[in-house]
Amino acid sequence: MPEAAINGLILDQIKATQMPKLVASDIATALKKRISSGEWVENGRIPPERDLASEFGVARNTMRRAVSFLEDDGTVVRHVGRGTFLTAANPASMAAVVGRMEGTSPADMMEIRQLLEPAAASFAATNASAMELNAVREAHRIASESQDMPTFEHWDAEFHHRIFACSRNEFLKEIHNLMRILRNQAPWFEMKKRSFSEERRSIYCEEHQAVLDALLRRDPESASQAMLAHLKTVQRNLLGR
Amino acid sequence: MPEAAINGLILDQIKATQMPKLVASDIATALKKRISSGEWVENGRIPPERDLASEFGVARNTMRRAVSFLEDDGTVVRHVGRGTFLTAANPASMAAVVGRMEGTSPADMMEIRQLLEPAAASFAATNASAMELNAVREAHRIASESQDMPTFEHWDAEFHHRIFACSRNEFLKEIHNLMRILRNQAPWFEMKKRSFSEERRSIYCEEHQAVLDALLRRDPESASQAMLAHLKTVQRNLLGR
DNA sequence: CCTCCCTGAACCAATATTGAGCCAATTCTT
DNA sequence: AAGAATTGGCTCAATATTGGTTCAGGGAGG
Structure with a gap:
């Protein structure tokens, strides 16, 4: 005391x-x-x-x-x-919150991703170090060259993760970690499997490229827009709207 | 004695x-x-x-x-x-994420609040039922009439919480619950105590009123703007920038 | 005198802790 | 390989803690 x-x-x-x-x-x-x-x-x-x-x-x-x-x-x-x-x-209620989060719908989460990820991209464009940007580029490269879906999945997620990693906002990073964990659970897995196709993969890669270009140009505004456009595509593919 | x-x-x-x-x-x-x-x-x-x-x-x-x-x-x-x-x-376990979140700085969190709460207000303006809006108004009224700081604190938080509650996005609601829990922990207490004053309280009330008005007018755009303005005031008071 | 609030005490019901014992999986010793 | 020791999993009855409730009394101020 x-x-x-x-x-x-x-x-x-x-x-x-x-x-x-x-x-x-x-x-x-x-x-x-x-x-x-x-x-x-x-x-x-x-x-x-x-x-x-x-x-x-x-x-x-x-x-x-x-x-x-x-x-x-x-x-x-x-x-x-x-x-x-x-x-x-x-603190006990912390566990309760996390428990309830596990039950939230993909639609709700996609809505929030569209708020947070463009912001993260924008922060990243301003704050990232050259090394961090290289890590983002690397994730994008491996994802682009990947041959099977699990590998692509992994490096796709890694691409997004590394953008958050250079946003310089710890809280934002942890929220993204939460989303990442949730997305690896049951309802999402089915959905992702259903929605995957070679054509969509190449679209995602193009969109990632646009985000990466904006980051490399250090242009927060277009990074944010490119990310938003990408997430809208993902949402359309995942949820069919 | x-x-x-x-x-x-x-x-x-x-x-x-x-x-x-x-x-x-x-x-x-x-x-x-x-x-x-x-x-x-x-x-x-x-x-x-x-x-x-x-x-x-x-x-x-x-x-x-x-x-x-x-x-x-x-x-x-x-x-x-x-x-x-x-x-x-x-490090990817829920428990680890929650643990790290407990250490995030108020500055980082305020930054994210400015992304999420205007959106929540906007959603609420569109989706809230009349009863839910009444609950928001009620929280605002009690906060305005409160005499001591702890009561104001409580109903201030409740005001924000009830806006999230009618945003119709479960995930958003849970993120706000997280923020609420974190805000009730150690580093925030000092800060809140330091920053409180009667003058600031009345400013907060006016800003809440603006948010509430926009919600009652069902105007998402101005609800969002009013909320953002309010959060900027809070940030200035709390963090001194 | 009356009203209002506090005091002190007793009891109830829900929950938690105790203390003890036994089981099952694992590891250590012989 | 066989047996002893360690360790978590589990159950049970007795006791303790804790909020919920009620009641009789006292004292201050109208």
Whole structure:
């Protein structure tokens, strides 16, 4: 526990004893302060009512009413036998998010790709080092020369990945990693197999070439546009619209 | 109040906060910390459950549940008779992605928010039901009327969340959930605390109002623009550029 | 006197932890 | 190769923790 927090507690206590009337709503705001100072973010759980009550020097009934305010706010949820939890900040919900993501539809994801990938291409055109651009070009070359679908698939994905890699935005890179993992799962695999053809492969390669050219010219605007055009083709092929 | 009594209080406080209740989820986070500090990287093996249990002073059953958390999010795999092993070697696993995301900078995230949230607002203007729009308006109203910072914080976040909720894109919604969780963690707290002021709050409210108006007019283009303007304000306040 | 809020206490129901034992897969020792 | 030791998987009953609820009383302010 940080020293500042302890001091805060002490101050609260002294204030509390100087001003003997501590009512539920006051306690509720004190709790909110401690929550928004990040006090209980770790594992998102706040202490049991009985502990809080004795800590604040009030009866459990009062503390219950105080916590009820937070519950009404939606700041907190309570479970009998388990405890009281912050709604926003618990790491457990991270797993839940990822779980739900696994069920999202390819259509939804393609929509978001069309937001993120052009931006990534644009960032890359501005920020990439010569070496990184070479890596992109290399991925494109291998994909173009590949003979079978799995190899093409792999280097196609790698091409996109390497563009994200030089976007200089860690968060964007990780979102793309997420998408990449999701795309390697069941519903996508069928879809990709169905939609693959030699003709489409050569179209993809041309479009990749356009993106690569724009990157090499350091032209963010046309990189973005070329990527968007490519994704629209992919979407059409994958989802048939 | 006599000084001795104050000291008593202080001691009580420290005692109370130094002795946290150890439950399975707490142990899980403690384990994660030790793992990420490189404790057991050598041959990637974690001590047997029985040892860990006695080390943490809990029953083996409890330790088993704790380790199960790690197993669930893919941090670890267990083999009967052999032991429990780290899986961290695989950078493409969901768990690894999530782990790295926790370390992304607010600046990077704000950049991505400026891509996604205007789009979400635009989708929402087109797709939202009347009831959903009412929910957005309600969040805005409560935020505007809130008296203290934590309440405002909460309903501010809720406003944004409800816009995503009516974007009709599950994947987008989940990405926003991720951002929301990350924003409730350590590095953001300082920043938010530092940047808050009554004046800024009222500016945020006005900007929210502009977004809301555009949504109610079912005008995707201006919803998107209003949201972008708002995010630029937030970014300026948060990051000082 | 009345109202409102807090106190203190007891009990309930849901959930978690304990402690113990046994099984099955694996590894180590003889 | 056979047996002992280690290790995760599993079950069960007893106990502890925790939020939910109710009730009788006290004290401050109208």
